[in-house]
Amino acid sequence: MNFSIKMKKAKAKTAAKRRLNKYKLKTKKAFAKRFRVCGSLRNKMFKYHAIGYRHLNRNKSSRNLKAKRGLFLTNKADQKRAKKMMPYFRRRKSLR
Numbered sequence: 001m002n003f004s005i006k007m008k009k010a011k012a013k014t015a016a017k018r019r020l021n022k023y024k025l026k027t028k029k030a031f032a033k034r035f036r037v038c039g040s041l042r043n044k045m046f047k048y049h050a051i052g053y054r055h056l057n058r059n060k061s062s063r064n065l066k067a068k069r070g071l072f073l074t075n076k077a078d079q080k081r082a083k084k085m086m087p088y089f090r091r092r093k094s095l096r
Contacts (some may be wrong), residue, residue, distance in 0.1 A: 035047065037086070
């Protein structure tokens with residue numbers, strides 16, 4: 001057997017080993033703190049709370065507070081970005 005044929009086989013083996021190493025993707029913790037995953041099994045949505053409604057709500061009307069209660073990411077581009085931020089969001093039941 002030629003030396004070059006042996007080298008080709010060895011390189012193919014190491015290339016195959018390299019393909020098997022898959023790394024875990026990290027969840028963006030800031031995103032996970034601000035958004036919750038909700039919806040049915042196939043139609044997952046990202047729910048968030050509007051800013052500025054954690055405290056100092058005495059002077060705000062109830063209508064104003066109800067209007068900002070549960071907002072969803074509706075834009076497809078935002079949903080795509082959200083899925084990248086939370087790569088394993090399908091496996092989790094909730095993010096409470």
